[in-house]
Amino acid sequence: MSTVNTPGPARLEGREKVTGAARYAAEHTPPGTAYAWPVPATIARGRVVTVDTGRAMDEPGALAVLTHENAPRLKDVDDATLLLLQNDRVPHRGWYVALAIARTLEAARAMAAAVEIGYAPEDHDAVLTTGHPGLRVPDEANGGFPGSRERGDFDGAYERAPARVDATYTIPPLHNHPMEPHATTARWEDGTLVAHDSSQGATTVQETLAELFGLAKERITVVSEHVGGGFGSKGTPRPQVVLAAMAARHTGVPVKLALPRAQLAATVGHRAPVVQRVRLGAGEDGVITALAHEVVTQTSTVREFVEQAAVPARSMYLSPNSRTTHHVVALDVPSPSWMRAPGEASGMYALECAMDELACATGVDPVELRVRNDTATEPDSGKPFSSRHLVECLREGARRFGWHERDPRPRSRSEGRFLLGTGVASSYYPVLLAPSSAEVRAGGDGRYLVRVNATDIGTGARTVLAQIAAEALAVPLELVSVEVGSSALPRAPLAGGSSGTGSWGWAVHKASRALRALVDEHGGTVPPGGLAAGADTSDDVEAEPPYAKAAFGAQFAEVRVDRDTGETRVRRLLGVFAAGHVLNARTGRSQLIGGMTMGLGMALHESSTLDARFGDFAERDLASYHVPACADVHGIEAYWIDEDDPHLNPMGSKGIGEVGIVGTAAAVANAVHHATGVRVRDLPLHPEKLL
């Protein structure tokens, strides 16, 4: 077994980014650009009955106010969060009811404040409870997974088990909050639309806009050249691109719309709150005989989104008798959506805390307990894993971390007024792939150009695609340029589900190999006019594999808890992952420690409060919604075990964008229990819960 951590190539666009030359969506200003500012609803549910735009239109520079009365009509699409300003219904507080457009940003903001909306409010229900009469089991959870699964006889096996854990864990709503807010600059020219949009997938945005506006997709170009983070909140089109396109069509001038951060919480999605009951039945040796993971969550009345938190329990451990179920209720609340490792981050928090409780109940070491429950086949599908190496991650992590020096008794270590503890949890994220196309050109000048509508959301996608092409072409990396981030490029899937590198890379690899063959046919030289080859992986990707495929990992945390204040600090966080071949150690490590840092935020700080009276979130900025700052992150280390798995894709890679956040919160919570003896089952681990 080897762990590999040699540096990889630096980001191709790094210099552009640090010098400010890289242009983001709101940094395009075509001549005559106007500015838009949205007006959110101030009631939690009801109807718009009057709209008075008189005062708003008196603002100097005012161009128009769009409302449901005058906005361009949109065609129906699956995602109803995009059907904006189409009727008088207010499904939740913060839903957009008008859009002010002016010559300047300041005027647009002043106009938005001056728009007078009269409402007919209705009673609303924004409170999730585990006894809510509206709860039901959905056919499908997010990702198309069955809403409920049963194997064997859970009730009987649990009843007979000598060791049992029955615990309920809660996670509050969480928000993605990327550095770059959701923004679009849109312009119409001769019936065609060009939108610079901050998005994780310009092809998806292009195709959705084509449906909404009833246009051939060839008449729409969406550019997402540089994107300042998304974490799922830009995975599919969000309101800004629809509003900007409507505003530009209505006014006849280019329109720029950057959503104010204070409005993001209600409009671009969030990780839904989940209440999770986990029951584990095991032998005295800790081997699991019965596993139930039951999830209660909420969605909105606009669109169904069911956080698939019970899904990882279908893959992780031995579970001959298993029940994994989601219950969802549609409330008058903003629509939840994707947030980094939706389902896995939530579900593995609960499952991995329950594993720690089982370790305590049986006296089996937490690392050893996970080893004993390892499985070579995926319990739910019965398929063998193409590669797994969870045990190797646990063992290598334990060695590097110094796990075995630990006295397992809670409150056994302290330093002055600080209690110290360590905890472990496993990580898991499925290998997802989507069909992609790509084109590679060889110029007469000896250079190569890769063209694919991939999106670099800050991950280093450009760089790794250049590496893949260089390797498949057998040419030096310096000779390869990459164009990504435009729907005018060959069609490609979005950057989501940790599927980008595998999906785009497969197409780039295939096109590069085809081009290499073409060059060879020309006697190894490129004619002055150049050569080009294209590829599409639809057939390669859609074949149903006989294997279960996932990335795994093990995370170890050491915490220090202040006895007097209850404040928890994470002293050390160490992860070892198994994710196929990591193609670029530099950007790969950034992905993993970025995920772990986000998991640290989930453990200790991050929380959005849905105010039941108003039906909306109280935290609306980065002061009240605290994402980890540098001062919160002490020692953090990510390593990996290089896996040679021929069943993944030609590069042998698994996704790494999300596996890093999975398990972190449990590792920290388990360490806090070890330090204090207090089992907090409700995130985040705020100080008052420990006093």
Ligand code: MOS
């Ligand atoms: Mo990620 S939540 O799959 O964009």
